[in-house]
Amino acid sequence: MENAMELHESLYALGMSQGRELFNDADSLRGALDDYLDEDSASTGDINLLVDAVRLGAFQSMNTMLDSGATPDRAVAEAGARLARDRGSADVGGAQWALAVLGYAIGKVSDEQVRRYRTQHMSAPQPPQPGGAPTALPPQAGPAVPPVGQRPADSGPQQTAPVWPSSGGQGASGAPAPSPVGAGSGGVPSYGPPGGFGSSAPVPPGRKRSPLVGILVGLVALIVVVGVVVVVIAVNQGGGSGGSDDPSAGDSSSEGVDVSPDAINERYQSVSTDIATGAAITSCTAADTLAAGETEKIDCDTENGKLQLTTYQSEQGIDQSRTRVVDYKDEGQLSDPVDSGYFYLYDPSNAEDPSRKVAELYWDSKSGLQTALLTAGDGVTSDQLVNTWKATNPTVDEPTELYAPQLQAFATRFSIRRCERIPTLYGGELEEAECAHNGNHVWVAQFSSDHDFKTYRALAKKLAKQDGNIVDRYWWNTNDSSQTEQGKIYGYIDESGNGVLYADYASCLCYFQAYDNGEGDPNAISGQYFSSGES
Structure with missing residues (x-):
């Protein structure tokens, strides 16, 4: 049959x-x-x-x-x-x-x-026997997103990352490709029946409901209402620990919170579909008090450090959480500021003072009103933290390409291609990427403030001056009849004998830094990017 x-x-x-x-x-x-x-x-x-x-x-x-x-x-x-x-x-x-x-x-x-x-929806009808062939062919899966730090096979020999005297070394995770992102969860946890009693959804035409069913539903609803009234009266008269109506006041949250791995997996599906198992949680406790806007906070121990999970009342809580965690002043950060789900990694191996902070990885879900923060334990690297994060099947993506539209346009303007995101190498950068141009390595980045941008420009000028101002000029857009200056161009030779060309664009606070392959001739590099009418 x-x-x-x-x-x-x-x-x-x-x-x-x-x-x-x-x-x-x-x-x-x-x-x-x-x-x-x-x-x-x-x-x-x-x-x-x-x-x-x-x-x-x-x-x-x-x-x-x-x-x-x-x-x-x-x-x-x-x-x-x-x-x-x-x-x-x-x-x-x-x-x-x-x-x-x-x-x-x-x-x-x-x-x-x-x-x-x-399997997550127990009310869905099950087939009477194993299902036959699907009516439609499954959609083709998209290409796997390459992991951060994995360079293209044809990118040539690896160069030393652009390093000013005050910057740290290069680095990226090099971790395995991320697992497909998974299912999500929504909003404040609620433990009532799906849809609630007294649902207003109409019965569709043609689906007759037995009068007995209606009577039973009415009786159940009445019993529930009476029970709720009794509980409310008991709490009010007994001065129970119902908490303050003022959300700014601390609220007891630890009592009755299920912190078993299965319960945590179910409640925090909006950030990861397998967060307890993937992070190898060993134990968890619910916070005794909650901050304003929080409905739940759980602190867990994992094999690689600490995991904190928080649920909020509104999107405002998510915005405030991002503000607390994300810090562009430090080098070594990698972020993907997508509104629906934020990713932020701090990698101390790229920081000027790596002992000041440990590796952290934060991600969230704005629709689910939930956040997760992994903090590395002693001796745990950012690569290990990224691997732990991937094992949880997160619902956000790891940034691998240029994000800022202005930075994308800047790279396109100079035919800079194959850009792959890396942790930032200088404080104040919003993002940084390693790219390629005519077989040479190029780094591009965008700063968050004019002050940080000009500080970095001054370092480039200083290095150019030390090498006798091999390249020291500015460029303009030839489509602009007034020939307004667009940015500065500096060139120097690094300690490895590479010719280095620095060029920036003041309007977007962007720069690129191109390296030749040991020729030591920044002027030759300049000719690849700027025509005689532009500089």
Whole structure:
């Protein structure tokens, strides 16, 4: 006998027969599902969940992320977290499953991913026997993101990173390629039933509900309401530890918080899908008091150091957390300031004073309102910390390419290519990357302030002056009739005999630093970047 199609396969077939634009309108989708699906294909709750994914915009958000290059797992994680939060539900796994089903229906999420999310959604109907061949071919996976620090095979011999007298050495993680990012969780943990009692979602036409079911639901709701009233009265009359209404006042949080690995994995899916196991957590404790805006904070010991997990009441808490952790004043930082999920690594091996701080890796989920901070233990390197982070299957990506649009345009202007992000080598830099141009190594970077930019420029000028001002001029854009100065150009010879050309662009606080292959001729390098009409 032919195996019955599963729900995600049925939705794919529905989209093929009625057009995939069907999934863009909640009312049309509701009607189509009621007419198309058999009674036992999906529960009323699952139908409501799928329709809510469209009605509340989570499906559209997932589609946008996928079209922008996000991996299916990351898009499902972020959109699922948003859907769970918007529904006021604790069923994060169910929300992710619904987005995965819809993603499969439009050919952008694989059958394997849908089945993996289904295990987190216990209410999803199981097939009567092992499912047959999928209706659609699984979407092709995107190319693996190269790890930070891994250089292109054809980039030639490695050069010494650009180092001024005050900067540290070069370095990047060189860690294995990151695992595919995974599912997410949403919002403040809630332990009520998914959707809550008294759900306002209408019963779809054609799905008759037994009068007995309605009576039983009403009785259960009444019992719950009475129980809540009794508890509230007892707490108010007994002066219980219900906490202050003032969010700035400390709130006791340790009592009753489940800090078992399984519970932590489930609650912190928005930052990593396997955070407890991946980080090799040995023990955890919940904080006794919480700061303003926090709803939960857990401190854990791991094999490589400490892990702190925090859940916030609003996006403001995430913004404040980023401000506390991220510090561009120090060299050795690598960050990806994407609004949906921030990545920040501090690598002390690139710092001028590596003993001042230990390696740290912070990441968060704005839709899930959660943050994670790994702090290295004694003797633990940033590479080890990155490997631990990858093992948790995080929902954010490791930065590997230029992020700032101005810096990208600056590199393109001078045909600088194959740029790969590395931890910054000078304090005040927003980002730095190792690139290539005509077979030579080039470093590009952007500063956060005019002061730091001009301080670095002054160091370049000093080195050029020490070598007799081999190159000391400025450049301008020939399309500008006034020939306004765009930036400075300096050249010198480093201790290894390499010709070095420094050029900057004041408008974006950017610079590049190009090295020849031991020829010791910065003027020759300059001719590769600037025509006679530009400098």
